[in-house]
Amino acid sequence: MNLMYKSTRSNETVTASQAILKGLASDGGLFVPVALPKLSVDIDELKGMSYQEVAYIVMKEFLTDFTEEELKNCINKAYDSKFDTEEIAPIVKADGAYYLELFHGATIAFKDMALSILPHLLTTSAKKNNVKNEIVILTATSGDTGKAALAGFADVENTRIVVFYPKGGVSPIQEKQMVTQKGANTHVVGIKGNFDQAQSGVKAIFGNKELEKELDAAGFQFSSANSINIGRLVPQVVYYVYAYAKLLAEGEIVKGEKINVVVPTGNFGNILAAYYAKNMGLPIDKLICASNDNKVLYDFFETGSYDKNREFILTNSPSMDILISSNLERLIYKIAGCDDAKNKELMTALTTAGKYDITADMKAELKDFYGNYATEAETAEVIKAIYENTGYVIDTHTAVAAKVYKKYKEATKDETKSIIASTASPFKFTRSVMNAIDSKYDAMGDFELVDELSKIGNVAVPNAIEEIRTAPVLHDTVVEVDEMTDAVKKFLGM
Numbered sequence: 284m285n286l287m288y289k290s291t292r293s294n295e296t297v298t299a300s301q302a303i304l305k306g307l308a309s310d311g312g313l314f315v316p317v318a319l320p321k322l323s324v325d326i327d328e329l330k331g332m333s334y335q336e337v338a339y340i341v342m343k344e345f346l347t348d349f350t351e352e353e354l355k356n357c358i359n360k361a362y363d364s365k366f367d368t369e370e371i372a373p374i375v376k377a378d379g380a381y382y383l384e385l386f387h388g389a390t391i392a393f394k395d396m397a398l399s400i401l402p403h404l405l406t407t408s409a410k411k412n413n414v415k416n417e418i419v420i421l422t423a424t425s426g427d428t429g430k431a432a433l434a435g436f437a438d439v440e441n442t443r444i445v446v447f448y449p450k451g452g453v454s455p456i457q458e459k460q461m462v463t464q465k466g467a468n469t470h471v472v473g474i475k476g477n478f479d480q481a482q483s484g485v486k487a488i489f490g491n492k493e494l495e496k497e498l499d500a501a502g503f504q505f506s507s508a509n510s511i512n513i514g515r516l517v518p519q520v521v522y523y524v525y526a527y528a529k530l531l532a533e534g535e536i537v538k539g540e541k542i543n544v545v546v547p548t549g550n551f552g553n554i555l556a557a558y559y560a561k562n563m564g565l566p567i568d569k570l571i572c573a574s575n576d577n578k579v580l581y582d583f584f585e586t587g588s589y590d591k592n593r594e595f596i597l598t599n600s601p602s603m604d605i606l607i608s609s610n611l612e613r614l615i616y617k618i619a620g621c622d623d624a625k626n627k628e629l630m631t632a633l634t635t636a637g638k639y640d641i642t643a644d645m646k647a648e649l650k651d652f653y654g655n656y657a658t659e660a661e662t663a664e665v666i667k668a669i670y671e672n673t674g675y676v677i678d679t680h681t682a683v684a685a686k687v688y689k690k691y692k693e694a695t696k697d698e699t700k701s702i703i704a705s706t707a708s709p710f711k712f713t714r715s716v717m718n719a720i721d722s723k724y725d726a727m728g729d730f731e732l733v734d735e736l737s738k739i740g741n742v743a744v745p746n747a748i749e750e751i752r753t754a755p756v757l758h759d760t761v762v763e764v765d766e767m768t769d770a771v772k773k774f775l776g777m
């Protein structure tokens with residue numbers, strides 16, 4: 284029997300491969316499995332397994348309409364030498380926690396964990412459903428997603444990818460990473476506007492029925508690499524299971540011992556994956572949700588009221604600067620007793636009033652979650668303190684989680700062993716990280732800082748950074764916001 288996926292806003296029900304192809308349900312809802320699957324093996328059996336083997340054990344429970352061969356093929360194409368370690372997601376024990384390093388892929392941020400496999404899941408899904416059109420991925424990015432999607436889709440057969448970014452609105456390293464992207468099917472466009480305008484522009488293109496017809500006639504169809512795609516969520520469940528098995532194998536925990544998981548959160552995808560892992564039977568106790576100054580989730584866990592009506596704060600952990608955490612909808616649906624009407628009502632309120640309140644019963648269902656946040660000063664402090672005490676250098680996003688973990692322990696005295704999801708390499712946010720350690724670094728240039736970080740942290744400069752030092756710029760298109768559709772058509776030769 285196939286595990287089916289249902290919209291969080293209606294009865295729309297599809298198979299896993301259809302959910303991956305569609306991304307979003309027709310009613311605007313998100314696809315969720317009708318029942319969360321359980322792990323089919325005893326944790327002991329996972330102890331000696333490779334990342335790829337664990338990935339198969341976990342993902343086959345979710346993507347039941349993929350054959351064993353199809354799924355293993357996707358996994359092996361994704362988790363290969365693009366990662367700079369065979370472990371794929373190594374664990375570093377430092378400062379009283381286990382840092383699960385999710386940044387060893389092509390673009391040194393955790394988005395690679397899912398975006399290296401999504402293109403293969405998508406092309407396999409297209410074949411399974413007899414889609415003949417070429418898939419065109421459209422993405423608006425504030426920095427990390429764009430590059431990870433480009434790297435994932437570059438030269439993948441029967442796909443093209445167009446990434447829009449706000450010209451002048453991303454870090455110099457992020458921009459250089461994108462405009463040097465190789466691959467004949469990749470296209471990077473700067474827009475004269477901000478991220479919101481890029482995102483609205485992409486949404487408008489998706490919603491353009493006329494264009495959809497034109498595209499179909501030319502043999503194309505759009506799809507999304509956004510984190511609401513179930514094809515991005517499922518691969519993220521894997522590393523929590525893998526990490527637990529590894530801690531067990533290394534004798535750091537005993538079988539059945541519960542651990543906590545701390546996740547620096549933006550769109551709520553990563554922590555939702557940990558929640559799914561817990562539901563699969565993984566012994567996770569608390570899910571600790573860490574926010575930066577954009578602490579809409581902290582306020583939600585405290586009060587049961589989700590309210591996006593507030594100032595948007597630009598921080599040094601930009602991938603978490605977000606006021607609408609899209610994936611939270613999947614949790615809301617679940618704690619509403621999988622009631623799509625109730626969920627829809629709340630999501631409509633979010634669109635119209637910018638806020639909604641959950642009931643006391645729903646709030647009681649959130650007891651496994653703990654939310655807190657770290658200010659900019661606290662984030663910098665913790666980077667410096669951990670570096671000075673242990674020599675380990677963490678990035679700004681991971682630092683938000685490290686600080687919140689300290690607050691959690693202080694507040695609860697809970698000494699349960701904990702995994703901190705380490706979501707980016709410090710080399711991706713070199714300037715913020717180095718400034719946190721010592722303000723004297725502010726005078727140095729971007730690549731000088733990279734070399735200095737390598738020296739003080741005693742880690743080699745990642746390939747992803749080494750490459751862009753001298754790489755030629757391959758994309759220099761910059762357009763007005765109202766020229767985005769034309770840019771897409773031009774790229775497709777229409």
Ligand SMILES: *Cc1c(COP(=O)(O)O)cnc(C)c1O
Pocket residue numbers: 392393394427510547548549550551552553554602603680706707
């Ligand atoms: C995307 C991102 C996050 C936030 O993850 P979500 O799944 O959106 O909650 C955190 N840190 C980094 C470095 C990211 O790129």
